[in-house]
Amino acid sequence: MSKACCSTSNDEHKDTHDHNHEGHDHEHNNSKILLGASLAIFFAGIFVQYVLKPTWFVDNQIIRLIWFGISYILVAFPVWGEAFKLAKKLDFFNEFSLMGIATLGAFIIGEYPEGVAVMLFYTIGEMFQEAAVNKAKGNIKALLDVRPDTAHVLRNGNFETIKPQDVAIGETIQVKVGEKVPLDGIMISDKGSFNTAALTGESKPSTYKIGETVLAGMLNLENVIEIQTTKKFEDSSIAKILQMVQDAASRKAPTELFIRKFAKIYTPIVFFLAAALVIIPYFFVDNYDFHDWLYRGLVFLVVSCPCALVISVPLGYFGGIGAASRNGILVKGSNFLDLMAKVNTVVMDKTGTMTEGVFEVQKIETNLPENDFLNLVSALEKQSTHPIAKAIVASHPSELKAIEVEEISGKGLKGKVDGKIVLAGNTKLLDYFSIQYPQEIHDIVESIVVVAVDEKYAGYITIADKIKEDAQQAIQKMKALGVSKTIMLSGDKNTITQKVAKEVGVDEAFGGLLPEGKVEKVEALKKDQNQVVAFVGDGINDAPVLALSDVGIAMGGLGSDAAIETADVVIQTDQPSKIATAIKIGRETKKIVIQNIILAMGVKIIVLFLGAEGIANMWEAVFADVGVALLAILNAVRIQRMKF
Numbered sequence: 001m002s003k004a005c006c007s008t009s010n011d012e013h014k015d016t017h018d019h020n021h022e023g024h025d026h027e028h029n030n031s032k033i034l035l036g037a038s039l040a041i042f043f044a045g046i047f048v049q050y051v052l053k054p055t056w057f058v059d060n061q062i063i064r065l066i067w068f069g070i071s072y073i074l075v076a077f078p079v080w081g082e083a084f085k086l087a088k089k090l091d092f093f094n095e096f097s098l099m100g101i102a103t104l105g106a107f108i109i110g111e112y113p114e115g116v117a118v119m120l121f122y123t124i125g126e127m128f129q130e131a132a133v134n135k136a137k138g139n140i141k142a143l144l145d146v147r148p149d150t151a152h153v154l155r156n157g158n159f160e161t162i163k164p165q166d167v168a169i170g171e172t173i174q175v176k177v178g179e180k181v182p183l184d185g186i187m188i189s190d191k192g193s194f195n196t197a198a199l200t201g202e203s204k205p206s207t208y209k210i211g212e213t214v215l216a217g218m219l220n221l222e223n224v225i226e227i228q229t230t231k232k233f234e235d236s237s238i239a240k241i242l243q244m245v246q247d248a249a250s251r252k253a254p255t256e257l258f259i260r261k262f263a264k265i266y267t268p269i270v271f272f273l274a275a276a277l278v279i280i281p282y283f284f285v286d287n288y289d290f291h292d293w294l295y296r297g298l299v300f301l302v303v304s305c306p307c308a309l310v311i312s313v314p315l316g317y318f319g320g321i322g323a324a325s326r327n328g329i330l331v332k333g334s335n336f337l338d339l340m341a342k343v344n345t346v347v348m349d350k351t352g353t354m355t356e357g358v359f360e361v362q363k364i365e366t367n368l369p370e371n372d373f374l375n376l377v378s379a380l381e382k383q384s385t386h387p388i389a390k391a392i393v394a395s396h397p398s399e400l401k402a403i404e405v406e407e408i409s410g411k412g413l414k415g416k417v418d419g420k421i422v423l424a425g426n427t428k429l430l431d432y433f434s435i436q437y438p439q440e441i442h443d444i445v446e447s448i449v450v451v452a453v454d455e456k457y458a459g460y461i462t463i464a465d466k467i468k469e470d471a472q473q474a475i476q477k478m479k480a481l482g483v484s485k486t487i488m489l490s491g492d493k494n495t496i497t498q499k500v501a502k503e504v505g506v507d508e509a510f511g512g513l514l515p516e517g518k519v520e521k522v523e524a525l526k527k528d529q530n531q532v533v534a535f536v537g538d539g540i541n542d543a544p545v546l547a548l549s550d551v552g553i554a555m556g557g558l559g560s561d562a563a564i565e566t567a568d569v570v571i572q573t574d575q576p577s578k579i580a581t582a583i584k585i586g587r588e589t590k591k592i593v594i595q596n597i598i599l600a601m602g603v604k605i606i607v608l609f610l611g612a613e614g615i616a617n618m619w620e621a622v623f624a625d626v627g628v629a630l631l632a633i634l635n636a637v638r639i640q641r642m643k644f
Contacts, residue, residue: 477579
């Protein structure tokens with residue numbers, strides 16, 4: 001691999017990073033100047049030799065050697081430098097030594113223009129490769145590394161501008177319009193509007209009110225706001241997301257690992273094959289011409305360089321990870337991107353995955369005046385922290401107060417409101433107090449709160465979890481992609497689970513399951529070797545199943561640390577339709593990788609045979625190496641422009 005492509009990025013201190021970046025730019029500019037000078041000398045030499053054809057140049061080997069030699073040295077010096085560095089580490093068989101030996105051999109047999117051409121086009125190819133890799137890395141870096149360099153913190157009655165690393169938990173920071181939130185915290189201003197694209201991939205503004213959590217990386221769109229910090233700079237959500245994406249580069253797909261191993265074995269083999277191509281014919285071929293067979297061996301070396309494979313395959317995967325990030329999907333490694341391409345069974349949790357996880361009042365049935373009924377129930381439910389109780393209170397806040405409140409375990413609440421004894425809970429609560437109620441209540445599918453006032457049945461309220469807007473679309477998209485089976489597993493009662501499953505179009509559904517029940521279902525699916533199972537959950541309650549499945553996908557939401565840590569793929573937008581997007585990105589990435597392998601190997605094998613037969617020359621060899629590498633790179637970066 002090239003030097004640029006072998007390097008890895010580290011999240012270093014900004015000053016050091018900027019210094020290194022400036023040094024790299026200076027070095028890059030010098031390389032461009034040397035390349036430009038070499039190209040000018042090379043093409044001038046070609047024009048003189050093949051167009052003007054003066055005898056002082058064409059018939060004088062020394063002048064031609066000096067002319068093309070200067071052009072060669074300008075571009076070959078860095079390549080030979082890398083070859084010697086690796087030789088010190090006992091790595092003698094690599095692309096640098098391969099290119100160096102091939103071009104030096106061309107000079108030895110007097111093929112000066114061809115020797116320079118190979119090195120020139122190799123260097124140009126390296127520059128294109130570096131540009132492509134930097135673009136892929138830059139897309140992710142620009143998307144995720146949005147942490148500002150300063151924070152305005154309140155100290156001694158004034159706002160001081162300091163580094164975010166120096167802000168302590170619990171301090172108050174100010175974020176001006178157009179600035180990015182530097183640290184995670186709680187809104188202490190009344191409200192604010194934020195662009196969350198860096199975290200979710202969605203540029204739609206979101207409004208946050210006092211007491212709500214805002215995260216580092218959000219862009220403040222309106223008004224100066226104040227936030228009380230809840231995390232240190234290095235523990236912020238955006239820092240963890242960025243680190244996860246950077247770590248993704250180290251988790252290689254099987255294809256990528258194979259190409260690496262293949263290149264290490266393949267390169268020394270072609271060295272020996274090239275040598276054999278020069279030496280063995282001496283014993284079997286009449287009129288053996290060393291010059292001719294050495295030329296064939298050099299062509300063989302140039303063609304066999306594995307650049308197109310070792311660059312384009314990792315670049316394809318990295319581009320896929322970047323494309324996923326831009327769509328609010330964080331993939332922890334190219335190995336998981338590979339698995340997403342193979343997924344044919346998707347198992348999902350219900351609450352928080354296909355539904356909002358937020359309960360809403362659906363229906364009110366009472367024999368009392370509705371407002372009086374709701375005032376009594378809401379006053380009592382204010383004493384509970386249950387999500388259903390919160391939904392009732394939110395739908396109808398009550399000014400009344402409940403006293404003598406008693407919780408009947410597993411059944412509901414009893415209390416006195418406005419001088420009346422109020423019971424609110426499930427049917428078991430009314431059975432417990434021997435209160436008669438209509439038996440058709442048992443046929444109601446939704447979660448239900450049954451109410452009695454002064455020992456008489458007063459009515460009921462049904463509560464339902466709202467299905468996500470794109471839940472049905474998510475199932476349709478998965479089926480359109482060829483996902484053969486969709487299954488919903490839930491701890492909620494089976495009647496509700498079946499109702500939600502029917503509405504969204506899931507193939508099978510199982511309710512009333514404990515975490516171990518979900519594990520058993522997934523284990524049963526995995527007994528079929530043809531099943532590649534993705535499980536989608538919230539990343540906390542479903543941790544055992546997320547770990548067991550082939551690919552664990554978490555509906556991460558904003559700031560869900562547990563989801564980021566548990567799952568292999570995190571959907572930051574909480575949209576189930578992104579499951580299909582992740583599968584599609586995985587498949588497109590895999591398709592591009594396979595295309596590049598076929599392209600690179602196919603062209604190389606053809607030209608290798610042609611070179612061995614003496615039909616292909618150095619110019620065909622240059623195309624088979626640099627040309628194919630550039631085509632593979634252009635193919636690999638396609639995914640960065642695709643819309644999913």
